[in-house]
Amino acid sequence: MGTIRERGEKLFSGELSPREHHPLQPTGESEEVADGVVFFRWLGNFTAVKTADGLVLIDTGAYFNQRGTIEMVRRHWPDRVNTAIYTHGHVDHASGAPALAARFPDARFLKMPWPERDSRWPAAWEGLVDGTAIAAGDDTLVTVHTPGHAPDHLCFWHEASRTLFCGDLAVKGTTVYIPPNLGGDLTAYLASLERVLALRPARLLPAHGPVIDDPETVLRGYLEHRREREEQVLDALRRGDRSADAMVTRIYRSLEDTLVPIARESVLAHLLKLEREGRAGRREEAWHIIDP
Numbered sequence: 001m002g003t004i005r006e007r008g009e010k011l012f013s014g015e016l017s018p019r020e021h022h023p024l025q026p027t028g029e030s031e032e033v034a035d036g037v038v039f040f041r042w043l044g045n046f047t048a049v050k051t052a053d054g055l056v057l058i059d060t061g062a063y064f065n066q067r068g069t070i071e072m073v074r075r076h077w078p079d080r081v082n083t084a085i086y087t088h089g090h091v092d093h094a095s096g097a098p099a100l101a102a103r104f105p106d107a108r109f110l111k112m113p114w115p116e117r118d119s120r121w122p123a124a125w126e127g128l129v130d131g132t133a134i135a136a137g138d139d140t141l142v143t144v145h146t147p148g149h150a151p152d153h154l155c156f157w158h159e160a161s162r163t164l165f166c167g168d169l170a171v172k173g174t175t176v177y178i179p180p181n182l183g184g185d186l187t188a189y190l191a192s193l194e195r196v197l198a199l200r201p202a203r204l205l206p207a208h209g210p211v212i213d214d215p216e217t218v219l220r221g222y223l224e225h226r227r228e229r230e231e232q233v234l235d236a237l238r239r240g241d242r243s244a245d246a247m248v249t250r251i252y253r254s255l256e257d258t259l260v261p262i263a264r265e266s267v268l269a270h271l272l273k274l275e276r277e278g279r280a281g282r283r284e285e286a287w288h289i290i291d292p
């Protein structure tokens, strides 16, 4: 368990290269997705909304290059930054906040509190809760608490265009990492997917990878994927696997070594969900199935 936590901590504190983590490489492109709204494809995408009062930025994380966000914003718009909003406290989302705060001391920094994580990125954080309305010029973004990938995870909903700034809730072409040892919770994630589906978004702007124009397909695909994975975990338990490691070997064939800890966390996320539902149990870390 120690190595999972260690690797996960490194991943989300920035000591591991994002190239080891994200299958989708940043392109450096920017796309004007609406009038005055620019979506930057980068080490963690971010969005800039141009308003009369300055820029509103959504996620400005920059891994090792914390000044990079500022340079990119200045290249496009030299305006001042009014507000920076964050979907969650992982390094690739929130680590750019201190550099931004130093450059724009009047800017506001908003996210849902996750105190142990937020203290790594010092800024004058203001806390968001579910349902907070945030002004972005003439537009309003409403927070939607979507835990699962991280406990503080928020999406930002723009009702008028039915656009959801979805952070790490969804990434086109791959699944989302749910690390129980780092606050991940599969039960919560599945509920978050259902909640977002019920909003009937027309478009998702994720923090990694391209714009998602078919949200329902992607979100339903995720739910189906987790149902299938759960069946595989139940099958492994029935066959006598007692540890997450054994299940990883059975379920993920020919997995690269570097991905094993991530797969182990995913299996553990399923086991904890099954345990909560009374369908699996453990004695001294040896898992077993509980048949109805």
Ligand SMILES: [Zn+2]
Binding pocket: 088, 090, 149, 150, 168
């Ligand atoms: Zn994340």
